[in-house]
Amino acid sequence: MGRILIIDDEDDVRLSLERRLKRENHEVETAGSQAEARQKIQDANPPFDVVLSDMLMESPNSGVEVLKATLARDIFTEVIVLTAYGNVSNAVECMKLGAFDYVEKNIPNVDVYELICIKIDQALERRRSSLATLRKMEHFADVRGTGPGTFNIEG
Amino acid sequence: MNTSTDNYISRTTPARGTISDAALPGTAFHPHEFDVEISQTSLAEADELLKATLEEAMKAVGGTRAFLALVDTLSGELALRFTAGEGWTEDIRRLRVNIHPHEPGSHAALAEGKRQGITRHVLLTSRRYFTGNVNADPHYIGFFADVGSEVAVPIIAPGGGAIGVINIESSEHNAFTEEHANLLSVLARRVALIVSMAEHQVREEALISIGKDFNSISDLDALMQDVVTQATKILRAEDCSLFLMDDENDMLHLAASYGPLREQTGQQAVAYDRGEGLTGWVAQHGEVIRVADPRHDPRWKGSFMEAPAAEIAAVLAAPVWTQRSKTGVLRVVRLRKGLLNFLPQEFTQADEDVLVTLASQLAVAIDRTRLMNRILQSERMAAWGEMSARAAHMIGNTVFGIKGHVNELNHWIKGHSAESVAIVKTDWDEPRLLQEHITRGIYRLEGILGEFRDFVLATQLHATEGDINQILRRITAESFPKHSNIDLVLNLAPSLPPIAVDEVKLKRAFSELIENSVDFQPHGGQLTIRTALADRDLVLALTRQQVHGPVIQIEFIDHGPGLTEQDRERVFTPFYTRKAKGMGLGLSIVKGIIEAHSGIIREIGDLNAGKGRREGAHFIVLLPLSSGRDAKPKETENTANQPKEQNGQNSDN
Numbered sequence: 001m002g003r004i005l006i007i008d009d010e011d012d013v014r015l016s017l018e019r020r021l022k023r024e025n026h027e028v029e030t031a032g033s034q035a036e037a038r039q040k041i042q043d044a045n046p047p048f049d050v051v052l053s054d055m056l057m058e059s060p061n062s063g064v065e066v067l068k069a070t071l072a073r074d075i076f077t078e079v080i081v082l083t084a085y086g087n088v089s090n091a092v093e094c095m096k097l098g099a100f101d102y103v104e105k106n107i108p109n110v111d112v113y114e115l116i117c118i119k120i121d122q123a124l125e126r127r128r129s130s131l132a133t134l135r136k137m138e139h140f141a142d143v144r145g146t147g148p149g150t151f152n153i154e155g
Numbered sequence: 156m157n158t159s160t161d162n163y164i165s166r167t168t169p170a171r172g173t174i175s176d177a178a179l180p181g182t183a184f185h186p187h188e189f190d191v192e193i194s195q196t197s198l199a200e201a202d203e204l205l206k207a208t209l210e211e212a213m214k215a216v217g218g219t220r221a222f223l224a225l226v227d228t229l230s231g232e233l234a235l236r237f238t239a240g241e242g243w244t245e246d247i248r249r250l251r252v253n254i255h256p257h258e259p260g261s262h263a264a265l266a267e268g269k270r271q272g273i274t275r276h277v278l279l280t281s282r283r284y285f286t287g288n289v290n291a292d293p294h295y296i297g298f299f300a301d302v303g304s305e306v307a308v309p310i311i312a313p314g315g316g317a318i319g320v321i322n323i324e325s326s327e328h329n330a331f332t333e334e335h336a337n338l339l340s341v342l343a344r345r346v347a348l349i350v351s352m353a354e355h356q357v358r359e360e361a362l363i364s365i366g367k368d369f370n371s372i373s374d375l376d377a378l379m380q381d382v383v384t385q386a387t388k389i390l391r392a393e394d395c396s397l398f399l400m401d402d403e404n405d406m407l408h409l410a411a412s413y414g415p416l417r418e419q420t421g422q423q424a425v426a427y428d429r430g431e432g433l434t435g436w437v438a439q440h441g442e443v444i445r446v447a448d449p450r451h452d453p454r455w456k457g458s459f460m461e462a463p464a465a466e467i468a469a470v471l472a473a474p475v476w477t478q479r480s481k482t483g484v485l486r487v488v489r490l491r492k493g494l495l496n497f498l499p500q501e502f503t504q505a506d507e508d509v510l511v512t513l514a515s516q517l518a519v520a521i522d523r524t525r526l527m528n529r530i531l532q533s534e535r536m537a538a539w540g541e542m543s544a545r546a547a548h549m550i551g552n553t554v555f556g557i558k559g560h561v562n563e564l565n566h567w568i569k570g571h572s573a574e575s576v577a578i579v580k581t582d583w584d585e586p587r588l589l590q591e592h593i594t595r596g597i598y599r600l601e602g603i604l605g606e607f608r609d610f611v612l613a614t615q616l617h618a619t620e621g622d623i624n625q626i627l628r629r630i631t632a633e634s635f636p637k638h639s640n641i642d643l644v645l646n647l648a649p650s651l652p653p654i655a656v657d658e659v660k661l662k663r664a665f666s667e668l669i670e671n672s673v674d675f676q677p678h679g680g681q682l683t684i685r686t687a688l689a690d691r692d693l694v695l696a697l698t699r700q701q702v703h704g705p706v707i708q709i710e711f712i713d714h715g716p717g718l719t720e721q722d723r724e725r726v727f728t729p730f731y732t733r734k735a736k737g738m739g740l741g742l743s744i745v746k747g748i749i750e751a752h753s754g755i756i757r758e759i760g761d762l763n764a765g766k767g768r769r770e771g772a773h774f775i776v777l778l779p780l781s782s783g784r785d786a787k788p789k790e791t792e793n794t795a796n797q798p799k800e801q802n803g804q805n806s807d808n
Binding site: 008010011012013015016017019020023056084085105106107108109111112113 | 547548551552553554555556557558559560562563566598601602604605608
């Protein structure tokens with residue numbers, strides 16, 4: 001369904017998310033650090049559809065760094081930030097910078113994995129619609145011969 | 156002539172002929188009584204001067220023998236300090252003259268011819284005396300057989316009062332004249348000056364050594380005790396007590412004492428209201444009180460506990476100004492001693508200076524100790540908050556991972572059980588049950604983490620203007636069980652003023668109280684939630700301080716089992732719980748949230764229930780309107796507990 005990159009420094013989190021998302025028929029890659037993530041995002045061809053990143057890894061702002069790297073590669077890749085329960089201020093900051101949404105990891109009495117799957121589906125939906133809109137615009141521009149054809153959009 | 160009169164007592168300890176081995180007049184201590192080492196130089200110098208003065212006096216008036224006696228204020232005796240001339244033995248030098256003043260009517264003794272001794276007579280009358288023929292003198296008692304005439308002058312302290320006697324004798328009769336006595340009086344004045352200088356020196360050194368104690372004694376209680384002990388000795392007092400103002404009830408409580416009150420240190424009985432009596436006056440006005448015979452002072456209330464009022468001769472009290480709490484009082488008391496009533500008993504300006512110095516040093520020490528404790532406390536809190544936040548984060552991450560694994564396991568079991576039941580009859584109920592247990596455990600673990608996080612974050616407010624009634628309506632709608640056999644009664648006062656609160660946090664606090672109430676009434680009951688503008692008197696009674704501006708009062712009253720007297724205090728402490736589930740942080744989180752709003756929460760039981768068993772819990776929350784505006788700065792003040800991931804505002808959504 002979608003190409004997804006999971007970024008978390010916790011092995012268990014990476015493993016269980018990977019397993020679950022693959023079960024949902026996604027194509028999944030993982031990264032265990034901010035640096036590894038940045039490399040994978042840059043090298044990805046085509047770019048990821050959704051990047052699911054932990055907020056706090058090497059630094060409290062890891063999520064923001066990942067977000068910036070992602071948008072630099074493809075401005076229509078959707079980013080979902082994972083954050084510890086209750087510590088949402090940075091996640092909110094990420095949303096202002098263009099992240100799709102954030103999910104708190106330990107919400108009492110909620111199956112957060114289920115929630116993540118739903119958010120990823122929504123994110124994929126938005127990416128599809130964004131790309132469709134863009135293609136229409138490109139097409140329109142091509143027809144007019146003045147289009148911003150320099151947009152480096154793939155997938 | 157003889158040395159066995161009642162009035163002369165032979166001492167087993169030899170008088171070594173220096174002023175340092177016995178008390179100095181005007182100071183009620185032996186220098187060696189101090190723990191500190193007092194330099195002997197100044198005293199040795201004084202000794203030399205005194206000895207030389209005595210020799211000079213003897214020569215000046217042409218006497219054959221002389222002695223200088225000083226009052227030992229500890230024993231109340233005259234001691235021979237220095238002698239000049241021939242024939243003095245250690246035995247004679249060791250003599251002490253009993254100077255008990257005559258009781259009224261004891262003139263009879265005189266009439267009977269019982270001699271009292273010229274030296275004592277001079278001391279008690281503070282007047283010079285000379286006799287041409289000692290054998291015919293009504294006062295004379297002698298050490299030697301070859302004495303013809305004698306002259307004696309009192310040594311008068313600069314502040315008044317006789318502290319000793321210079322006594323010179325001659326083997327001839329009628330050897331001394333008024334002229335001689337005049338000469339001796341001048342020398343006696345010099346002696347008094349030398350003694351008072353030595354006294355000052357000793358006092359100064361004692362003060363310096365206390366100063367050193369201020370730096371070396373880190374335990375405040377020990378330091379306070381040290382200061383009152385030394386002050387009692389330096390100021391020749393019977394009692395020195397330190398009273399500190401209790402911030403909570405605005406009363407002066409005994410913090411340290413040397414003397415009759417020592418036993419009662421820390422007891423509630425020894426206390427003064429601000430403004431009550433001399434001590435309370437000092438605390439209220441921040442000024443020194445120095446009075447002789449306090450009974451004649453209009454501020455006197457007669458409530459000193461050291462001794463009966465009639466026995467108190469002088470009171471000196473100085474304010475202890477501390478930066479961080481209210482003024483305390485350092486107070487010394489001299490008793491009216493029949494024994495030495497010829498000595499000046501009022502405190503002098505010099506005494507006052509000493510006490511004021513001690514009081515200000517003490518204030519600095521108290522401030523320093525409190526500051527240190529605060530720093531330590533906040534460092535501890537910061538470290539603890541940091542550790543908790545990190546731990547909670549890591550545990551949360553791990554739990555999240557495990558939860559994913561269990562989900563997958565669950566999925567796997569579901570998938571396989573369906574197909575395997577068909578093929579081989581495997582019993583999948585058992586693993587499914589185990590998986591359920593694990594899942595339940597993980598959910599519970601997440602609940603505990605949530606509680607923990609709320610506790611750490613309780614004091615970080617994000618305040619906005621809110622309506623308490625509205626908040627209560629919303630929270631009851633959200634967290635009060637839909638189907639319950641507990642009656643919910645909302646009794647909300649209309650038109651409460653808006654108040655700056657962190658609505659999310661406040662809802663968390665209120666819902667905890669509601670949940671508690673529901674949990675403790677499993678068989679039904681009632682929960683009444685009431686709001687009102689708080690009554691001034693009630694606020695004062697509960698907070699023990701004046702709160703400016705309106706205060707909103709929120710009550711949670713139920714028909715559950717209520718709290719015991721002990722529980723009433725304990726329920727708000729962390730990790731105390733009467734319920735099986737949870738960490739026991741619930742009410743401590745509530746308290747943290749309410750206090751972060753500058754409010755208070757108390758469990759007051761049912762005040763109207765009378766003496767019988769109290770039924771039901773009755774929590775009362777007071778939120779001052781004015782402090783809500785201070786809530787914002789509080790946010791930054793309490794960065795200690797803030798987990799790393801955050802930088803600034805918090806929200807619970």
